[in-house]
Amino acid sequence: MGKIKTKYVCQECGYISLKWMGKCPECHSWESFVEEFVEKNKSGKGISTASSQKPVQLKNIKIEVENRFSTSNGELNRVLGGGIVIGSLVLVGGDPGIGKSTLLIQVASNVGEKGLKVLYMSGEESLKQIKMRADRLNIDNENLYIVSENNLEYISKYIEEINPNLLIIDSIQTVYNPDITSAPGSVSQVREGTAMLMKLSKQLGIATFIVGHVTKTGSIAGPKVLEHMVDTVLYFEGEKHNIYRVLRAVKNRFGSTNEIGIFEMTNNGLEEVLNPSHLFLAHRPKEVAGSVVVASIEGTRPVLIEIQALISSTNFGTPRRMATGIDYNRVVMLMAVLEKKIGLQLQAQDGYVNVVGGIQLSEPAVDLAIVAAIASSFRSKVIDHQTIIFGEVGLTGEVRSVNHAEKRINEAVKMGFKTCVIPKGNLSGLPKFNDIEIIGVENVYEALDIVLGGRSIG
Template sequence: MPKPTTVFTCTACGATHKKWAGRCDACGQWNTIVEEAPLSQGPGRGLGAIKGRAIPLSNLQAHEAPPPRINAGIAELDRVLGGGLVPGSALLVGGDPGIGKSTLLLQAAAAFSNAGKHAIYISGEEASAQVRMRAHRLGLAEAPMRLGAETNLRDILTTLDAERPDVAVIDSIQTLWSDTVEAAPGSVSQVRASAHELVTFAKRRGVAVILVGHVTKEGQIAGPRVVEHMVDTVLYFEGERGHQFRILRSVKNRFGPAGEIGVFEMTGAGLAEVTNPSALFLSERGQPVAGSAVFAGIEGTRPVLTEVQALVAPSTLASPRRTVVGLDSGRVSTILAVLEARCGIPFAGLDVFLNVAGGMKVVEPAADLAIAAALLSAREDSALPADAVLFGEISLSGALRPVAQAENRLKEAQKLGFTQAILPDATKVEGNDNERGGMGFRRIADLTGFVGEVFGAG
């Protein structure tokens, strides 16, 4: 019988190699290639030697009831999950150290148990006494949830199989170890094996399993990317340590919309829901100041208003600084280039600082117009109208392009008291093209027209 040939697989992209190397030729990542033994293909062991059973097939007209949901009673969490937890689903929650992942999931487990569901919280990082101390601080000591502290995967699965909970929280996947894998806890092999066993258990027993994952310095969940493909939902818990706001963002969801966000505020009694994040992000705005623009954005299905702040100052450096927080730095560089090439407004010799208030991260192109307005307002030391919101995409030609869900953006702005909106000329809205319900529209075709109309310069 021929001896199976050892293969080497990249944990980042899945490419296979004949021998080990420090750098993957396919994706360029370092130290991601690990040794794997392939399945034996001896006599009678190949896929073609033994016939399997025929799988049942159906057409696309088959009608199935939507999956049932388990509501936590935490509206922001249920929103991100698409309406609640689905029994038998597997979730992966990632976030920076100390951002509040354990606090959020402890509160969620207590909420599930208070709603009459059997919830188990298993900690692999802290002792049971430490978790109880946090529960007392959060006012959750009376919750009927069950608590355990263990890292042995076999013991955890045996306990869950005996208890048959509705919800199980595992904190965290990097601390678990399986006695069938000869590797240290947290290694690629251990994380992959542990995740596979837990996801299989969730599907087989109908238990909703929530896994906590550590993140790398780049902000990605540590371990093999295949774990994110195994689970049904991937959530990221974001925020800045200097801000009290925390954002739970769905980047993958097989049972609901991806990109949905839930907003929380970190308080002394734990995480509190923020039902109106727009009002919270704009709560500290006072008199109009130069360099401030309000952007009407969309996060998932929710309209959110945020403040884009800019500061432009003379630079003493040969290469002026470009500091961007909460925005795509590449997008900002493109907008600066368009302002100089199409509008004749140079930023050479000037330091540029951009920030989104409240620790929010904005990635959609609809923020282009608000970014350009904040930059121009800071450069010209001229404040924008305090009652105006902006949104629109800027093309490389300087034209303003319409964006999706304009109606939802305008309704949110109007609800918060804004009376005018600066938007691309081709934007379609219901009713009158220039006014609706007391809100006026200033339609602008290109960036040059925006500079001339708003700042009185060509």
């Protein structure tokens, strides 16, 4: 029998130490080290380095188009880059109860209806629980096989017996390899389990979806290497009490990153939202100060989203700043630009900025819309509801050009907007638009002078 030694592994970042420590020197987490056992061979030698692979000249490597099959879900196909790639490994993360299992069992049913075999493995629910969910979603497919198991050895046998086209593991934190002494969900188990599934996927040509739990900060639980190992990482976002969900690709070796898909949670499961701009603007109030529409690019898709701001007098010595759906530090910086360059007296005002619909905006092209919404609320002046704004704002108050201006304007035309305020640098090269007036601005002062021409309501 081999010699058994112990090691201590940080459950947050995977850092390995020979002795227990209270604080991880890598990620600075407290009380995160767990003892694990390591068994070495008698020979003391590691894994053999012999390989059948030989170096190949770059010019001799032939590129083949990835073989894909459709999920019958347009939004998911968009996020994946055109469908599921055979032999790919996809990680799906999201908060508990957000709809990950619902989405995947719907995908399993859609793929099974095409005559392809699907193996759905759950380590969290019994067969009866999965059947109850399937009945609620009106799913009954003879090509869909369900297994309630979390031992990787048995899972491997089931995969070899059924030889599915699609494998779903729900979730990776519940499965374990009996050869590893640590508990399920530990760094070692998650890493080795993912490595085994990746090997099976590549060797047998099985497309595999694995569900990953998330931490309280919203990142995938377990070692960061987990996201590096897989081909695609999808995050399922949204509030449990809101009917809308956003599926976002943050890594995709076979398609565009930062692509999003919009879904609506209904009694019949998740349904596609084909026109997200209409969704986000459906209940937009008119003739209200502090509301403006921005054209944002999510992946390759232009989306029109309402941004709201509320500026009110503070009751404390230090004014309060809050931001939902947008970076807090960005909002603070833009308010400072308004104070310094425009002269708005915001130092005694509480400021609240909200992106309607629960979506997260990270691109700088939304800066000008945030500035306009804050100024509109402060001056109690209405921005015309048929006006759309986008542009990046610098610290000197200049408005900088952004990418995909034509796509953004086309989406605004489609939704019936009549005026579009954009950076002046984006005017060159734009085609002529007959149904919308394009106004280019060089700085924040010009932009506010144009959009705040509405009537005062204060």
